[in-house]
Amino acid sequence: MVIQTRHLFKCYGDGKNAVKALDDVSIEVNKKDFIAIMGKSGSGKSTLLNMLGGLDYPTSGDVFVGDECISALDDDKLAKIRRSKIGFIFQNYNLIPVLNVYENIILPLQLDKQIVDKEYLEDILETLGLSEKKNSFPSSLSGGQQQRVAIARALANKPKIVLADEPTGNLDSETGFHVISMLKNMNKKYGQTMIVVTHDREIADEMDRIIRVVDGRVIE
Ligand SMILES: Nc1ncnc2c1ncn2[C@@H]1O[C@H](COP(=O)(O)OP(=O)(O)O)[C@@H](O)[C@H]1O
Ligand SMILES: [Mg+2]
Numbered sequence: 001m002v003i004q005t006r007h008l009f010k011c012y013g014d015g016k017n018a019v020k021a022l023d024d025v026s027i028e029v030n031k032k033d034f035i036a037i038m039g040k041s042g043s044g045k046s047t048l049l050n051m052l053g054g055l056d057y058p059t060s061g062d063v064f065v066g067d068e069c070i071s072a073l074d075d076d077k078l079a080k081i082r083r084s085k086i087g088f089i090f091q092n093y094n095l096i097p098v099l100n101v102y103e104n105i106i107l108p109l110q111l112d113k114q115i116v117d118k119e120y121l122e123d124i125l126e127t128l129g130l131s132e133k134k135n136s137f138p139s140s141l142s143g144g145q146q147q148r149v150a151i152a153r154a155l156a157n158k159p160k161i162v163l164a165d166e167p168t169g170n171l172d173s174e175t176g177f178h179v180i181s182m183l184k185n186m187n188k189k190y191g192q193t194m195i196v197v198t199h200d201r202e203i204a205d206e207m208d209r210i211i212r213v214v215d216g217r218v219i220e
Helices: 045-052 075-085 101-111 118-127 143-155 173-190
Strands: 003-012 019-025 034-038 060-065 086-089 161-165 193-197 209-214 217-219
Touching: 003 045, 019 045, 019 217, 034 045, 034 173, 045 161, 045 193, 075 086, 086 143, 101 118, 101 143, 118 143, 118 173, 143 161, 143 173, 161 173, 173 193
Parallel strands: 034 193, 034 209, 086 161, 161 193
Antiparallel strands: 003 019, 003 060, 209 217
């Protein structure tokens, strides 16, 4: 088991403004799984992903990464888990415009004073088709290329788990498929567990398993 949640609840706000975003979610994700989270807008997909990645605390219930219960950790310890075990990919690539592709990719490692494994990075760049673009700036890249840079950045610290929130949301469907097939390659090659939020049925069909979220509840 790589990630597990037990009776996870998340409420935003209180009183009559309270929103129950997650409602008793218990899921298990295994090593090397390539999983889609699907559901309508507002169903709780991002909230679930954020809990899985320790970006936010649940209202109640537990999240386990490996055998560690991360919902009980303080901010510092949680940040450490995130930096060492988890890679995030968002719909907006969040690349730094004044840094080139290579600098963007290694920035999190540098901020965290981690050693850059050059051979591994070259391999990632090669697999993602970015070797020729190392010195390019984000503004000169297409959306698909920028998203691949964001993928490389998420993989740079060799995370065991990669969490992606609608990574193809801003891409046309062909480019979207290309990005997903790249993620699939990486999943096969490096064996990370990947959890991808999407509302594209065809993209979800590429994955091993689909977790469906309806009104904050999981229906598998
Ligand atoms: N920070 C927040 N504050 C208040 N309500 C929120 C917040 N984030 C999400 N919500 C609410 O929680 C529900 C689930 O949101 P979200 O997880 O973003 O759904 P999805 O990613 O499936 O579109 C929605 O009703 C949304 O409005
Ligand atoms: Mg969302």
